[in-house]
Amino acid sequence: MRSSQITRSFVSLFRTLLRQPQSALGTILVLFFFALALFGAQLAPYPNPNDQSHDVRLSPTLDLARLQLGEHPFGTDRLGRDVYSRVILGANSIFRIAGLGTLISVILGSALGLFMGYHGGWVDEILGRIIDALLAIPALLLALVLVGIIRNLDFEAGSWQAGLADNVVLLVISVLYIPIVARVARSTTLDIKTREFVAAAEIRGESQAYIIFREILPSVIPSLVVEASLRFSYAIFLVASLGFLGFGARPPSPDWGLMVNENRGGFYQLTPWALEFPAVAIALLVIAVNLMSDGIRRAVQKGS
Amino acid sequence: MLRFLRRRFLFFFFTYLISSLTIFFLLRVLPGDPARVIAGGREATEEQVSEIREKLGLNASLPEQYLTWVSDFLRGDWGETIAFRGADNRDLILERTRNSARLAAVALLLSVPTSLALGVIAGLSENKLPDVIISLLTLSVVSLPEFVTGLFLVNIVALRWGRSALAESLGWWFPASSAVPATASFSEMLPALWLPAFAATLVMLAYISRLTRAGVIEELKRDYVRTAALKGIAWRAVIWRHVLRNALLPTITVIAISISWMISGLVVIEFVFGFPGLGSLLIAAIERRDLLLVQAIVMVTVTIILFSNLFADMAYALLNPRVSLE
Numbered sequence: 001m002r003s004s005q006i007t008r009s010f011v012s013l014f015r016t017l018l019r020q021p022q023s024a025l026g027t028i029l030v031l032f033f034f035a036l037a038l039f040g041a042q043l044a045p046y047p048n049p050n051d052q053s054h055d056v057r058l059s060p061t062l063d064l065a066r067l068q069l070g071e072h073p074f075g076t077d078r079l080g081r082d083v084y085s086r087v088i089l090g091a092n093s094i095f096r097i098a099g100l101g102t103l104i105s106v107i108l109g110s111a112l113g114l115f116m117g118y119h120g121g122w123v124d125e126i127l128g129r130i131i132d133a134l135l136a137i138p139a140l141l142l143a144l145v146l147v148g149i150i151r152n153l154d155f156e157a158g159s160w161q162a163g164l165a166d167n168v169v170l171l172v173i174s175v176l177y178i179p180i181v182a183r184v185a186r187s188t189t190l191d192i193k194t195r196e197f198v199a200a201a202e203i204r205g206e207s208q209a210y211i212i213f214r215e216i217l218p219s220v221i222p223s224l225v226v227e228a229s230l231r232f233s234y235a236i237f238l239v240a241s242l243g244f245l246g247f248g249a250r251p252p253s254p255d256w257g258l259m260v261n262e263n264r265g266g267f268y269q270l271t272p273w274a275l276e277f278p279a280v281a282i283a284l285l286v287i288a289v290n291l292m293s294d295g296i297r298r299a300v301q302k303g304s
Numbered sequence: 305m306l307r308f309l310r311r312r313f314l315f316f317f318f319t320y321l322i323s324s325l326t327i328f329f330l331l332r333v334l335p336g337d338p339a340r341v342i343a344g345g346r347e348a349t350e351e352q353v354s355e356i357r358e359k360l361g362l363n364a365s366l367p368e369q370y371l372t373w374v375s376d377f378l379r380g381d382w383g384e385t386i387a388f389r390g391a392d393n394r395d396l397i398l399e400r401t402r403n404s405a406r407l408a409a410v411a412l413l414l415s416v417p418t419s420l421a422l423g424v425i426a427g428l429s430e431n432k433l434p435d436v437i438i439s440l441l442t443l444s445v446v447s448l449p450e451f452v453t454g455l456f457l458v459n460i461v462a463l464r465w466g467r468s469a470l471a472e473s474l475g476w477w478f479p480a481s482s483a484v485p486a487t488a489s490f491s492e493m494l495p496a497l498w499l500p501a502f503a504a505t506l507v508m509l510a511y512i513s514r515l516t517r518a519g520v521i522e523e524l525k526r527d528y529v530r531t532a533a534l535k536g537i538a539w540r541a542v543i544w545r546h547v548l549r550n551a552l553l554p555t556i557t558v559i560a561i562s563i564s565w566m567i568s569g570l571v572v573i574e575f576v577f578g579f580p581g582l583g584s585l586l587i588a589a590i591e592r593r594d595l596l597l598v599q600a601i602v603m604v605t606v607t608i609i610l611f612s613n614l615f616a617d618m619a620y621a622l623l624n625p626r627v628s629l630e
Contacts, residue, residue, distance in 0.1 A: 022440070022443075129315075129318055129322075130322055132315075132319065133318060133319040133321075133322030133323055134322065134323070134326060136319050136323050136564070136606055136609055136610060136613075137323055137326065137327075137602065137605075137606055137609075138564050138565075138567050138568040138605065138609070139568060140568035140571055140572070141567070141568065141571065141586065141602055141605060142602075144571070144586065144587065144590055145327075145330060145590065145598055145602060146330065147590075148590035148591070148593075148598070149330060149331065149595075152593050237449055240449050240451075241449055241450070241451065241572055244449070244451045244572070245571075245572065245575060245587060246591075247590075257451075260451065260452075260455065264455055264458075264459075264576075268459055272459070275455065275459075279452050279455065282449060282452060283448050283449070283452050286447060286448060286449060287443075287447065287448070290443055290447050291443065294443060
């Protein structure tokens with residue numbers, strides 16, 4: 001498959017997504033949040049998420065009946081920060097971490113899975129059993145333990161380990177999802193491996209790398225796309241949950257999960273909007289990504 | 305059957321080995337000094353660090369350390385906590401596991417019948433209105449993060465609705481906080497269990513009902529269903545006696561798998577509600593850098609998951625003899 005063909009099939013996938021009302025709604029919402037993530041700094045009235053006004057705990061000025069945003073559409077939190085700007089700016093980190101984490105795990109996981117599936121034999125047997133065993137530990141537990149450990153380690157400022165510790169959630173997502181993606185890539189490869197064109201390439205005497213990447217990979221891509229969209233939705237979920245539990249972004253970052261955590265309990269009585277708007281943002285994004293990935297799964301299954 | 309069981313047991317032990325190695329090496333191989341982490345990071349003095357290193361046996365070789373740790377764990381010696389002064393890790397974990405199990409039991413009691421019913425209704429009316437409504441519900445509302453639904457239950461249902469006329473007239477409402485004493489008995493705890501259990505139910509609902517739906521749809525397409533229908537057996541009888549019996553068989557496995565799913569959910573839910581379970585203990589242990597307690601909690605969790613999977617496999621093989629022949 002040429003790159004132009006791949007582009008074309010992505011365009012047709014996109015069209016299929018927009019045809020069904022459920023997946024169209026999901027896709028449009030995801031694109032909306034993605035735009036917020038890209039242009040948040042330009043869209044937010046207060047580009048610095050930690051700007052404080054003297055008027056703390058202002059109620060939302062959003063007026064849906066008259067379509068007016070007002071000075072503080074989502075109100076201000078107990079420190080006088082504009083919740084609207086913080087919600088807009090928070091889209092960036094969740095997309096960056098979940099998106100990059102998914103990308104890394106899909107690339108490395110599918111490389112591993114393709115290798116295991118094509119190579120077969122004892123390598124596949126051992127790696128496969130290890131992957132099965134690793135998946136017995138619930139993902140959130142492993143994530144919490146990894147974040148907890150890496151964060152508490154002593155690193156010299158500026159060293160590469162300190163760099164890793166700053167991106168610990170991204171790292172954890174990539175590591176957690178590699179085995180899961182590998183398992184999917186492996187089982188698809190096992191199926192493709194028996195096709196005639198692979199045997200033909202073997203007879204031609206092509207190298208293992210050529211057969212894996214040029215012959216098998218293009219046929220594995222549909223199931224990888226489905227898996228990637230599924231991983232992305234779980235990654236969004238995980239980033240939000242870790243942020244909420246206090247294991248993700250640190251204050252005063254405008255991370256949605258963290259904002260929900262900071263404004264619950266007694267603060268909820270004072271500034272309910274400071275919890276409700278980020279919580280609604282998370283809920284909308286999770287639902288949208290789920291609707292979209294469900295649509296991708298249907299479209300790919302129908303296509304094959 | 306014997307071969308099947310032998311393979312399952314082999315897999316059980318292998319998985320146990322790999323996951324215990326993972327948990328162990330996470331703490332020992334990562335760059336940095338675990339003893340220093342436990343002692344409190346940079347501020348700790350050299351003496352404190354070496355004292356802890358001595359206590360944990362960190363001076364021995366890695367394989368030796370692993371073997372000591374595993375045999376201690378299996379013998380029930382899980383060490384003393386640092387975070388919760390004076391307590392024995394095992395007493396603490398067993399008490400919290402019991403509390404989490406109570407919460408999980410109430411959640412399963414609520415979620416399994418409901419999600420089976422929803423899944424069967426959706427499967428029997430494939431692509432018709434009830435199915436569309438149920439799948440929209442399970443896909444969107446129910447796939448929300450646990451902390452969003454949890455906070456909704458606390459702030460809206462318990463606190464706001466709790467002050468409404470309806471709650472007043474009932475004379476009883478759900479408590480907003482589930483921070484009950486960890487030693488409370490089940491009946492004392494029960495009022496505090498309903499809301500977190502409901503939040504956990506939502507986590508499971510989507511999962512079990514979607515798989516049940518798929519099972520029912522697949523079973524309806526089988527030849528024997530058509531034969532039975534053509535033979536003139538009442539459709540109701542075909543559904544109840546044949547389709548459901550076969551379609552619900554894999555659900556045993558599904559419920560066992562969803563226990564692992566639920567444990568992740570319970571961590572967040574217990575945190576939201578302040579419930580003294582294993583999940584909130586894990587978060588406290590990680591925050592207070594009590595690595596031995598963390599290790600023990602994860603090992604206990606893995607043990608629970610592996611045993612529930614093993615039992616599910618065995619139950620499934622007993623009920624469906626074909627499986628054990630494969």
